[in-house]
Amino acid sequence: QWYQRRVTGERRSYVSVVKTINVFRDLICTAEWVTGRELIKIVKCYCKYLPLSQSNETDVSNVVRRILKIIREESVGPEATNSADGISAFFKTDIKPCNLGRSDLQDNILNSIVELLAELDTSKSNIVNMALEHIHSNERILTYGHSNTIRDFLLYGRKARDFEVIVCESGPSLKGHKMAAELSEGGIKTTVIADSAAFAIIHAVNKVIIGTHTIMADGALRATNGVHQVAMAAKFFSVPVIVCAPLYKLSPTHLCSYDPDAFNKVIGPEKMLNFSNANLHSKVLISNPDFDYVPSDLIELFITNTGGHAPSYLYRIISELYHPEDYDLDNMCVEDVEDEMAT
């Protein structure tokens, strides 16, 4: 019955993430388990019910990984987590597994989950408050398509600085139009250009600020279709590309194959070519991919809720946020949590 509470197709990733956490919170309270290990097994088992196999549900799977890490940390106990970093963990041979009973363990886990929720709550405002550090006056900023984070980022910057924004329409879906309308209502001078004009205009732009759907482990992006070529044009003219995204979008997955079909999701072409052109539809292969892979060397800076990071630093953040066992959520083999910490 809790599966039905899982909302699929939720556009705003933050909302779906919060709902997922609530679902798992209920699961932790109601399921039958005694040790942390059993709970991890249960959580991983229920993961199968979530549409995690779809490549675009990365926010949800990231949050599940965070929960699993919380469970692991809590079941090992406070001493081990304190000394988990650094050389001392190497030499510790006799960490006693924490023998917390279920109720204590559950309380600890639930408290940590509440902290996680608080962190997610403030993630957007943390990013937005950094706007003034990254926008100077009389700038021209290029952005692509629609992103709630970027919109709030720019509107916050408008309060103190005067700048101009150029928005790329973003292809068949024309999400850029919505972004432009929202930005100009907020008092920012906005110009809408076609995606094809990105190269023409980018030399006159000071920086490119974009949002993304997912950040991959090496700093690459899975972003809206068309971002890759804007980033390439920016690189050609040495215009910095800045990505603003909260950390729950950071996923410990890598690009497994360069085959675009393994990575991408293709949606219906009715926005590209009317079905009244049915004659053509039957003869022509029309592709309307939803995502774009942007390699990490095209990106200058990530602005996340914990601050600004270079793409090369993301591996460190991943090792803090997620446990290596959880990188592959389908992996059901859960080793002894206590044994692992002891080695």
Place this chain on the structure above:
Amino acid sequence: MIGPSHLHNHSEAVVSTQSTGTVTEAQAPAKVAPIQEVTDSCGRVEILSHLKLYDRTIPPTQSLSFTSSKIHPAFVKLGVQMARDIVVGSNARCAALICAVKTFISDYKCPKSKEIRSHLNVALKPCFTYLAQCRMMAVSMENFIKHTKVQVAKISPDLTESVAKEELQQSCDNFFRENIYLAGKSITEKAVERVVDGDTILIYKKSQLILHILLEAKARNKNFRVMVVDSRPDLSGVQSCERLTAAGIPCSYVYINSCTYVMKKVTKVMLAADALLANGYVLGPVGTALIGLISSTYNKPVIVCCETYKFSERVQTDSILYNELADPDSMLKTLNEEDTPVSNWRDCPNTRLVNLVYDTTPPALVSIVITEIAELPCTSAPVVLRRGAVKM
């Protein structure tokens, strides 16, 4: 700009001495200012404010009078066709201009006291001014106008009027035949050699020359696929698809955002140019530069096909110095005729729409330019220009 600086104010045109000076829209009197330029700063982007933006709601012929207009009806018709995008494409527009000039010449009667070679140019000027105000002249058109001026000035004074007119019409025909028709055939011959079996060729939007090349390659029984890349707002790639599928060539169709998605499967890229600038930059429909960039990043050869008459003396390094602003409202067109959130952009002082027509591709991104004389690197453009100047 080279074009309008040669054209004069109508009030001075017919009898008085020539005076140089650029035409500014505000000064041109109502008789020859059919298109109102949008001069208020609302809705204009600062870095593009040097480009003219025309008000498309007023018809081009509004302020032309029936009786005493100096503009020949053939040019009026051509002006409307250009303004309404009925005639598009650099070759087509030049060919249409050639027809209009020929009609003008055949209807032209030289006044008794004047010589044809000095008066004809003066008579043509208001027509060209009118055309430039309907829609900015393409480089191909500007080069033809230059050629015509030279031909008119070279007419020897002892020819009768009818013989002179015939000669001029012949030279117009020759221009078309050599520079557009035969050049097209020669380029097609060279380009078809480059299409091999098993190719996937990427083309951008609709170009008469590139389509001709592909159809010819198919006629020679080559086995290849075509990837048509299209972009808003004019979506002319759909017409390319129609023509190619009618000929039996398997096609795929994407928007320009998905160019990186499909680029892996592509073997060659063929692009058409509106002009080749003297420093090697290729002026093409907006989006060409992006395709050139993506293709060279993925190491696909970029073949640009351009006739030599489109080579221009102009030099520029970026895309916005010389460009054309098309109708911004065409960006609001969606396939389902629904409104977009910025449909009321004229009411919002902060929203601007920009619809650029051209962009320039740096020579580093282009592998080869196929012209009717030879297959050249981009940087050989000034050599061709000099050769053309010597010939004239």
